[in-house]
Amino acid sequence: MSFFRENIDAMDAYVPGEQPAAGVRVTKLNTNENPYPPSPRVAAAAKTFDFSRLRLYPEALPSRFRQVVSDAIGMPADWILPANGSDDAIVMICRSMAGAGGRIAYPTPTFTFYETQARVEDATFIEVPYVGEAFDFPLDHLAGADADVTFVANPNSPTGNSATNEQLDELAGRLSGVLVVDEAYADFAGVNALELVGKRENVVVLRTLSKSYSLAGLRVGFAVAQPGVLGGLLKAKQIYNLDAVSAELAACAVEDQKYMKENVLKIVQQRTWLAGQLQNLGFTVWDSDTNFLLARPPRGNAAELTAALKQQNILIRHFSSPRLSDKVRITVGSPEENRILVDRLRDIAN
Ligand SMILES: *Cc1c(COP(=O)(O)O)cnc(C)c1O
Secondary structure, three states, X not given: OOOOOHHHHHOOOOOOOOOOOOOOOOEEOOOOOOOOOOOHHHHXXXXXXXXXXXXXXXXXXXXXXXXXXXXXXXXXXXXXXEEOOHHHHHHHHXXXXXXXXXXXXXXXXXXXXXXXXXXXXXXXXXXXEOEOOOOEOOHHHHHHHOOOEEXXXXXXXXXXXXXXXHHHHHHHHHOOOEEEEEOOOHHHHOOOOHHHHHHOOOEEEEEEOOOOOOOOOOOOEEEEOOHHHHHHHHOOOOOOOOOHHHHHHHHHHHHOHHHHHHHHHHHHXXXXXXXXXHHHOOOEEOOOOOOEEEEEOOOOOHHHHHHHHHHOOEEOEOOOOOOOOOOEEEEOOOHHHHHHHHHHHHHHHO
């Protein structure tokens, strides 16, 4: 006997990367967090926040956050749907656009939460492999699947590479459903697909404050879509999905574009350094438009290497799926963290 729908009983839960308890000292390069603290404006705003406001419900659509995001990305405020992390936006999209019998497609390997949500909705999910060892974008096969919702993480995790805007534009033009471009890492790539949202009603862009803004713990993201599409997504939204504190602190972070861009630049420079060091140690390193590197250790013993580093309090990520099992995903940390990793890898190699 079960209390659950059959599809829930049949599925596995999403497995997040390991999060050590507060105070545990590790070099944490496993979940693509930012090594730098959030903007000092966030801490300042937390100190002066008027907590008597918490007596009241927050705005269902936080207006200051929408306006600040609008100014930062150059899209109208009423095209911006605030979300409790981009995960929340993914849930709203699946719920409102693809229920039981609906079709959800995505290229693989990718962020596994798309599959999780497809299973929760009892939708049919269509996995289209990225092509070859370079993980090239499978445009024709995604277009051929013609799903109700097509998710493309761009740049993609864990491969680190990107489809071009020309490819995304062509794909959106060939789909009868919606193309969701999940831009969790776009700030590290320097290009994005926002112009496609203006051009095509069936394109939705997702952003998060978890990576480039150093706010994974706050849980804030947003979707960008034309107002007609946004209105449909709103119907599947929790009434108050963003709390008053998060909405205010997130607005302060997005206002500080200069700070975010300085940190992105430091991480991109460290990405180049770390890739070179890994290559010196015999790793194969894939090109990355993100804050992480996909790398294959010289002997392909990725699971053992991940375990050996964990013994030394260094966390990186290993995925056991067939095309990834000989590779590791390493978040680019601070110069000091990256140095610690490279030193330990050199010890292990000797
Ligand atoms: C990190 C990540 C997210 C999750 O973002 P949250 O806003 O923290 O929920 C979404 N998509 C991809 C591809 C990611 O890597």
